[in-house]
Amino acid sequence: MTKHNFYAGPAILPKSVLQKASQAILNFSDMDLSLLEISHRSKQFEAVMDESKSLILEIMNLRDDYDVLFMGGGASSQFFMVPMNILKDDETACYVNTGTWASGAIKEARLFGNVNVLASSEDDHFRHIPKGFTIPSDAAYLHLTSNNTIYGSQYQSFPDSPIPLFCDMSSDIFSKRLDFSKFDLIYAGAQKNLGPAGVTIVVLKKSLIGRSARKLPTMLNYKSFSEKGSMYNTPPVFPIYVTMLTLQWIKEIGGLEVVENRNRAKAECLYNEIDRNSCFYGTVEKNDRSWMNVVFVPNNPEHENLFLEACKAEGCVGLAGHRSVGGFRASLYNALELKSVQVLVDVMKRFEEKYA
Numbered sequence: 001m002t003k004h005n006f007y008a009g010p011a012i013l014p015k016s017v018l019q020k021a022s023q024a025i026l027n028f029s030d031m032d033l034s035l036l037e038i039s040h041r042s043k044q045f046e047a048v049m050d051e052s053k054s055l056i057l058e059i060m061n062l063r064d065d066y067d068v069l070f071m072g073g074g075a076s077s078q079f080f081m082v083p084m085n086i087l088k089d090d091e092t093a094c095y096v097n098t099g100t101w102a103s104g105a106i107k108e109a110r111l112f113g114n115v116n117v118l119a120s121s122e123d124d125h126f127r128h129i130p131k132g133f134t135i136p137s138d139a140a141y142l143h144l145t146s147n148n149t150i151y152g153s154q155y156q157s158f159p160d161s162p163i164p165l166f167c168d169m170s171s172d173i174f175s176k177r178l179d180f181s182k183f184d185l186i187y188a189g190a191q192k193n194l195g196p197a198g199v200t201i202v203v204l205k206k207s208l209i210g211r212s213a214r215k216l217p218t219m220l221n222y223k224s225f226s227e228k229g230s231m232y233n234t235p236p237v238f239p240i241y242v243t244m245l246t247l248q249w250i251k252e253i254g255g256l257e258v259v260e261n262r263n264r265a266k267a268e269c270l271y272n273e274i275d276r277n278s279c280f281y282g283t284v285e286k287n288d289r290s291w292m293n294v295v296f297v298p299n300n301p302e303h304e305n306l307f308l309e310a311c312k313a314e315g316c317v318g319l320a321g322h323r324s325v326g327g328f329r330a331s332l333y334n335a336l337e338l339k340s341v342q343v344l345v346d347v348m349k350r351f352e353e354k355y356a
Ligand SMILES: *Cc1c(COP(=O)(O)O)cnc(C)c1O
Pocket: 009, 073, 074, 075, 076, 077, 101, 145, 147, 148, 149, 168, 169, 170, 171, 189, 190, 192
């Protein structure tokens, strides 16, 4: 049965990427060896590292005053690595609390300096993105979370910041065009829009590296990764390779403009149905709705399991809301096709006919 994969992460990847990745597990780069059993220092794998890095900078339209690091530990490790590497003890870092992941980043930053939470939508169950807050010009940086994966809100524009702007883009990186040069540091775990779990991309201004002047273990120091091209130790070879294939795919289909148009069409298709259908409603303020994670709930709580069953019967999987929120969440990452969203919309229409 054809499956329509709405999982929030690890998430859907393009079929062609999965095919090439499986081929490389059997015979990588005509070496008659698997990608999984060769040296990461081979020239074939070094080419993968080089191409991954240059594709990221190319798609972001950034120059070589930025470095790209491939790290382990997930985006969650960046919650502490960012302040540990950049914030000095007596400095203040600014954060905006837009949900579970932003809260996690705030908690970890408090270990390394002062934290000023400029704004929070917690009192509103994170149903909107705070706006109009003042950014103090004497703080070390401002950290945002571009897409709130669990509650389904997303910045549709970013504030102009007088201080360096950092962003956790784990769940919407490369989902639309963006002026990436507005940001001084961007990080993203690969497993939502880029590849398998196991690698985290950190893109940062080279001038930030070593800024905190803290004594750090080698493997927690951006400097070691930067100086050694993310090869101080054995990097996560397979996640990096699959990420490279996804980046090639983005370029092949026409770059971020095409990706953006596809994602807009998918989000519109689903939100229009949520707004029309009497069985469901969307929980997030309309202007702040995420294109990546569409969160909605049934008007009748008894419909929750019934609807998930109806979805499953049509091959639509991964639609249960996050355990902390309930309801439904449809993740529409880059590789999900519009026709999968149309199948879901059909299920919603038929559900309404039967149960409304
Ligand atoms: C999933 C997610 C994380 C956590 O990522 P891990 O790689 O599992 O640590 C952090 N931030 C955001 C926005 C996420 O969506």
